[in-house]
Amino acid sequence: xxxxxxxxxxxxxxxxxxxxxxxxxxxxxxxxxxxxxxxxxxxxxxxxxxxxxxxxxxxxxxxxxxxxxxxxxxxxxxxxxxxxxxxxxxxxxxxxxxxxxxxxxxxxxxxxxxxxxxxxxxxxxxxxxxxxxxxxxxxxxxxxxxxxxxxxxxxxxxxxxxxxxxxxxxxxxxxxxxxxxxxxxxxxxxxxxxxxxxxxxxxxxxxxxxxxxxxxxxxxxxxxxxxxxxxxxxxxxxxxxxxxxxxxxxxxxxxxxxxxxxxxxxxxxxxxxxxxxxxxxxxxxxxxxxxxxxxxxxxxxxxxxxxxxxxxxxxxxxxxxxxxxxxxxxxxxxxxxxxxxxxxxxxx
Numbered sequence: 001x002x003x004x005x006x007x008x009x010x011x012x013x014x015x016x017x018x019x020x021x022x023x024x025x026x027x028x029x030x031x032x033x034x035x036x037x038x039x040x041x042x043x044x045x046x047x048x049x050x051x052x053x054x055x056x057x058x059x060x061x062x063x064x065x066x067x068x069x070x071x072x073x074x075x076x077x078x079x080x081x082x083x084x085x086x087x088x089x090x091x092x093x094x095x096x097x098x099x100x101x102x103x104x105x106x107x108x109x110x111x112x113x114x115x116x117x118x119x120x121x122x123x124x125x126x127x128x129x130x131x132x133x134x135x136x137x138x139x140x141x142x143x144x145x146x147x148x149x150x151x152x153x154x155x156x157x158x159x160x161x162x163x164x165x166x167x168x169x170x171x172x173x174x175x176x177x178x179x180x181x182x183x184x185x186x187x188x189x190x191x192x193x194x195x196x197x198x199x200x201x202x203x204x205x206x207x208x209x210x211x212x213x214x215x216x217x218x219x220x221x222x223x224x225x226x227x228x229x230x231x232x233x234x235x236x237x238x239x240x241x242x243x244x245x246x247x248x249x250x251x252x253x254x255x256x257x258x259x260x261x262x263x264x265x266x267x268x269x270x271x272x273x274x275x276x277x278x279x280x281x282x283x284x285x286x287x288x289x290x291x292x293x294x295x296x297x298x299x300x301x302x303x304x305x306x307x308x309x310x311x312x313x314x315x316x317x318x319x320x321x322x323x324x325x326x327x328x329x330x331x332x333x334x335x336x337x338x339x340x341x342x343x344x345x346x347x348x
Contacts, residue, residue, distance in 0.1 A: 040106060040292035042078040048109045049083050049097055051090025051116060053213035056184070057140065057234040057318075059084060061281050062111045064314045065137070065304050072307060074300045080109075086212045089185050090116060091124055098130040100286035106293035109134070112284035114337065115186030121342055128338045131284040132294050133331040135301040138314075139321040140232045140279040142191055143256065143263055144181070144249040145240070150224035154180055157227060166249045167269040169227065173205040182209045182217040183230035191230060191251055191277040198272050221245065232279070233260060234318035252276045256319050280323065280337070282330060298327035 048066055052058040059082070066080040085093030097110045112131065120126050146163040156179045162168045173179045181192060192208045209226060211217040214235040221229040222244060229236075229245075233256065239245035240259050247263035250256055253274045255265060266272045283301055285294065304310050305324035315322055325333055342348065 040290060040296045042076045042107065042296075044078060044107060046075060046078055046080045046107050046109065047083055047104075048080050048111070049085055049093050050111045051085055051093040052111075052184070053086055053215050054084050055215035055235065056213035057232040058111050058113060058115075058213070058281075059215070060234045060318070061137075061314075064310070065283070065301070068304045068307055068309050069300060071309070072303065074303055089119060089210075089212060091120065091126075094120055095124065095126060097284070097286050098126050100288055102288045102290070105286035105288035106290055108286055108289070109297065110284045110286075112282050112334075113186070114278075114280050115184065115188065117334070117338060118186040118190060118341060121338060121347055122345070128331075128334050130287055132287060132289045132327070133334050134283045134285055134294065134297045134327050135305070136280050136282040136323055136325040136330040136333055137301065137305055138281050139323045140234070140281055140318075141256075141276055142188065142230050142232055142251040142279075143236070143247050143260060144228045144251065145218075145221065145231055145236055145245040146228050146248050147221040147224070147245055149244065150222055153224040154178075154227050156180070157224065163227065164246050164248055166228070169206075170199050170201070170270065173201050178204075179206045179228070180209060180226045181206065181228045181230060182211060182220045182226035184212070184214045184217060185210055187277050187279045188214070188217075188230045191275065194275045194277060195251070195266070198266065198275050199270070218245070232318070233320075237318060258319070260319065278321075280333075281320070282334065294327055302326055 048062055050059050050062040062082050066082060069075050069080060087093065094116065097108060100108060117128065144166060148163040152158055156169065156172055156177050157163060159177055161172050169179050183192060189208065189210065196202065196206060211220065214231045217229045218231060218235065218239060220226050228248065236245055240247060247260045250263045250265045252265060253276055255261055256263065265274045267274045285297065302324065
């Protein structure tokens with residue numbers, strides 16, 4: 001009997017210890033290091049691909065976000081390297097991200113705007129579904145700028161026309177003087193086409209030269225190779241402050257403020273409707289990025305959007321509209337935008 005009681009007691013103690021161990025492991029899985037190991041925290045250098053040249057609006061956007069992430073310690077102390085990849089008007093860089101395999105995918109970000117999506121769905125098989133859409137951060141708009149101090153090389157400038165008066169440029173074009181506008185791809189081209197349609201001109205009267213980025217187009221304006229350049233405030237502001245560029249037309253339903261306030265809207269210079277093509281600015285990633293990494297980057301971008309540095313040093317400085325959307329809302333928004341754009345342009 002004593003031996004039976006001793007065996008029973010030993011068995012009960014063993015079962016009790018096993019239960020305690022099981023309970024401890026369960027707690028660890030739900031709230032301890034095991035759960036943390038299932039998440040994602042950067043542990044090596046992050047590559048941020050920007051498919052526009054350095055100095056342009058997309059480049060400024062990319063570098064401002066990466067700076068805030070590093071300064072606010074949102075990336076576990078890791079380095080973010082911005083890589084400007086403009087081959088094929090950016091399509092090579094976008095395709096590189098879209099087709100990236102798992103592994104590096106968690107450490108790769110892509111600047112992805114409506115101006116990137118438009119030519120992508122027009123000229124390639126890539127679609128928004130080939131990426132993970134991490135966030136939409138802001139909405140941007142454009143202006144037309146002139147460079148009256150440049151060495152005039154265009155017909156319009158050589159004829160002595162007023163480079164600060166876009167109404168005069170419209171009339172000159174209608175009367176046979178060729179006027180040339182420079183700009184980037186995507187949304188800039190769409191804006192140009194809407195502008196032509198509204199003022200009743202053709203490409204043979206007011207032409208367009210496409211550059212890899214806004215910064216390249218501005219360089220052309222400074223060299224006297226175009227009469228006007230389309231730019232968002234971010235890329236042009238420093239040139240306005242140095243008096244190298246003059247804002248001559250707000251491509252918006254209302255005027256901008258600050259140093260851009262003198263630029264009238266289209267309806268202010270003639271019997272026209274205002275023209276604008278708002279540009280959403282977002283961040284995407286390879287389709288192969290893990291769900292854990294998507295959650296991490298969406299959260300980090302949300303913290304950037306809520307930061308004082310983002311609001312004052314980017315949105316206010318460059319006059320953008322605050323429009324943060326997390327990964328779920330951004331994916332829905334971009335998908336709907338793509339569908340609308342493709343339907344409007346007869347794409348499939």
